[in-house]
Amino acid sequence: MGDSLTECMEIFSQDGVQLKTAQASFVNYLNLVGTLYITEYANSNCRRCLEWKPNDVTVDSDVQDQEWAVVNTVQKRSRTYSESLPPDSTIKPKLLKVNFVDIKSFKTSNKNRQLTLFDGKSEIMCCFMFQHGNCDYLITVLRGMLKTIPAKRDKHLFIVIHDESLEAAQLDKSFAELNIFQDPPPTLWKLVKSFHDRPYETTLETFAKVTDYVYRSPEQRDIDDDQRELLHRSLTEYASSHSQGDYEVIAKVPELPERKDYPRGRPLSAEQWKNLQNHEGKIEDVEQIKLMIFRGGVAPNLRYEVWKYLLDYFPWNSTQAERQKLLCEKNDEYYNMKLQWKRMTKVQEDNFSDYRERKNLIEKDVNRTDRTMDFYAGDNNPNLQLLYDILMTYIMYNFDLGYVQGMSDLLSPILHLLKNEVDAFWCFVGFMNKISSNFDIDQAGMKEQLQNLHTLLGFIEPQLVNYLDKHDSGNMFFCFRWLLVWFKRELSYDDVMRLWEVLWTGLPCENFHLLVCVAILETEKQALMENNYGFTEILKHINDLCGKLDVAAVLVKAEGIFHQIKEAEHLTDNIRMILGLPLVGVQQCPEEILSTSPDSPDEDLYERVYDSMQHVMT
């Protein structure tokens, strides 16, 4: 972008502005505080821009090499994003820049402490939070520079009018062509009539009615693609700008595709497992086997073997001989680490308060982990010693993490199943590698998951999320226990084993456990809302689900939800990022996403194996 070279003038600046939402490439900048500028470029076709710069540029701050990331709505950029640009890509923008010409509407919320810009295609371009005071002055400046009209139904929403003649002509044309419909309803005639007189006001007033018309009578919609696209865009813009922030949803929100049932399969059997290994004992089609486990879990008598793969102890492509060798190495490695703490002298321990604290905590937790299970019951049970030894050795393996409450819950079923100290340790390591962020000192991982759960639930059940927000429960803390130990406290031992092995496959998407939460919450929606539960009752109700959940039913539902999300037209990059789906770039409009983004190979395989399994099962 050559803009940085042209002369620019700063017209306005305001500091203490936090970036809340932006396109995917700014993921590292979210929640950073910075300064917002309005700049004017003397010699450029996009003259005025809104720019945001974080206060502390800690990433790649090569001052000489200014990289400007322009947030625009030009669709050519989206090609690069469909290649699934990783969030921590090497291109680190230092400055978020929005051309004035790309701002189609903006709104304030949260007592004018928040400003959201929309690109007019159902997507938020970016959203800023004003930490010191509000954005009143900025709005005044913006309205002085852009031609805007406040939306009739929402005085906080401003529609930007860019090129009156062009846009009016476009709309005029499309609505004029609507006249050719057979027997259009009177509202539409009236709309078209008054549209000529007062184009913008009429548009806003009647969009809702048009929504109904367009959505309700598809058989009458014999209009060409251009018109449909134009209408759809305007409608989605209207809907999305009204579904953000603290406001009631008054426009029709985009509908999710129909929920389909994905019945559970049978557990992976010993015979199937054997057939999928070659003569050397190598698993040939790893993805297929994972998928079978995802669909049906593992037969209990086979878990002993398969869990070692699922928990990355054994590489999937290893041969029998390689695994034998690995076992020896891992055995030595384990006992080396175990000796490190076993040999610690009293003086060393006295001088190492962190270690003492962890040891103390493990001692206490081991004595209260699943003691009602036969395997851990009774005084002086040797299995408690194993539990203790493994957790102590884990401290030596991962000093940074150490021991955090909840870990003994995660180890308990693994040890119970494997009944071998070394194997259980390495499988536990594998499990911890998958969910260690649950145990962050600052709880960042848990907070992020709770936030992501809120986002996903909002996509599936906006009404429920709205309810939770209004009842002090938008922080989703009532799901904390579910997430921290992956439902260990809510389910029976057998069920938790089934759920875990399904989740360990990493299918059908990242963070599928959050969709499991969404599925349960959706089931409980009625109970929560009809009883008008508040913060405490919601927490109690959720805690009391302990022992009442049906894992198979929950998984069926969660999988259905996954497909609904994946196929939703209004799917956003934010949701894609949570679920690890390929990003397509926020600028792209929904129609394009559907027609141009190719299915990833995984998804292809998913469909293929799913179909073949359906045949096997029936």
Added chain:
Amino acid sequence: MASRKKVLLKVIILGDSSVGKTSLMNQYVNRKFSNQYKATIGADFLTKEVTVDDRSVTMQIWDTAGQERFQSLGVAFYRGADCCVLVFDVTAPNTFKSLDSWRDEFLIQASPREPENFPFVLLGNKVDLEPRAISSKRAQQWCQMKNNIPYFETSAKEGLNVEQAFLAIAKNALAQQNSTVDLYNEFPDQIKLTNTNKPNSNGDSCAC
């Protein structure tokens, strides 16, 4: 003045891991003890109907996780608390040393209207166990330094002193709630510089 309708008292139990928070709550509410309680994850609460000073009240007793790193989530649970119960294990000196930080952290996160007058109650639990590491005297000294916090020595296992301790907790919580109600009733019209109308406050509770 405070109405005569049924009141809800929110009580938060805090203290290091494994000092007996869950056990104390269950002993008080269900009169049961088990050494198989699992470490608390997240938070949970139990309620109990009691009569305090001829008034029928519902105590909502909140049990939280004891490991320090989970405290950042506390703020959601501390909100609206009427009394905070600090618990330590009389056989574990470290759990006594942590009391200051538990108290401070609670005051920061719950940010009650008048931190210096917010009711705390201290429980030294596990008195049935030997050897004793923290003497009654030492615990009482700490309580004196903190604006005379009431102190009870309990055994959740044997049910020793648990009823008495929670009665004191309820009384303190009720007094706190009444003084808060008084504040609400008085402030809108005028700010009184004297505290003669505040029967339940121990000291000067005016924030001015």
